[in-house]
Amino acid sequence: MTAPSPGLAERLRLIVITDRALAARWPTILEVVSAALAAGAPAVQLRDKQAGAAELLAIARDLRRLTRRFGALLFVNDRADVALTADADGVHLGTDDLPVAAVRRCVPEGFLIGYSTDDPARARRAVAEGADYLGCGTVYPTGSKVDAGSAIGLEGLDRVAAAVPVPVVAIGGITPGRAPEIASTGAAGLAVVSAVMGAEDPGAAVTALLAPLARRSGIREPVR
């Protein structure tokens, strides 16, 4: 296990996850991500199951330049090798991806690992194996991820947040209108796909998503 980065929970208030299809109205995803970063999104996750590694790396490098400019974190979904070669801050792993423990052994100190789970026991195990934060959901039913399973609701989210000492990021069906109730849970932040990628005005969506979290009294940073 690595020590948590200072301010990690604060920097995970909002993770903007890319989606090629939803962003198709823009010339590239860079336009959407730029607008999101300019509006204050503190983290981006590159997710593209269609792209080959060479293409994924090219996009990741563009996103690395953008996120650096705005002081935002960059994660790559699934592919630790792409994350490492793009000099991303970390990788986000799901249950069909490489196990957290296996990746932790192969990456440099300080490289962040996120892991998706809606189960408190799995959450604890992932943290013991070296996960730095958890994505937790699907909180609400959603159409943007076909295999997302059944929604866990705010109670399910709180159960996972209570189980682990690392930041938990809510995911699944989150809209600006629902952000206030997420902010009332133990989650450190939100991760969204369609709420930003599919928005008419991605910057306005980011502003609306962040507002309820900014009004909170301050997120407790994890001590491990």
Next chain:
Amino acid sequence: MTAPSPGLAERLRLIVITDRALAARWPTILEVVSAALAAGAPAVQLRDKQAGAAELLAIARDLRRLTRRFGALLFVNDRADVALTADADGVHLGTDDLPVAAVRRCVPEGFLIGYSTDDPARARRAVAEGADYLGCGTVYPTGSKVDAGSAIGLEGLDRVAAAVPVPVVAIGGITPGRAPEIASTGAAGLAVVSAVMGAEDPGAAVTALLAPLARRSGIREPVR
């Protein structure tokens, strides 16, 4: 650039590349690979574009145990992260995969990188960037790789072999009947998919593929 492993060219006489569909007549690919290793195959490459990373790692770990037992090399196609976490000997990269230079910077000393090209200039560049061996083809027209492009023939193979100081492994449409003419070129060895994965008797296929190479006067090891 890493120093070449002692005997690398000798260990690349034959690379058996896995194929889930072609091996479907067997319970798993492990049965085919076991038979190939028992017959003397010195190297295996795990190639499975359908499997998610977790499944790919599980197969890679099984293949790692098998290849260790027989003293054979194990490569993983495309995914350097799976190769690293499975403790494979290396990764094999194509033009749509991560660039050789990017992977070389992220892997430990001694981790092998193979790169596919049929072009002498690209071959030289890949070696300069840290490739330890090259896959070169398609030598003959083949149905097992849809995007393999047009066949380069023995002359094309020899041009690449002459251009670089590392082992060049011929790939594409190679059968036991064609192995003797590959052995007459500057290639260090052969890589096959269907000739072993689709064989009635994979062990006999390996024996037949290796025979012409064993009769050679000795493969020059690269000096870099």
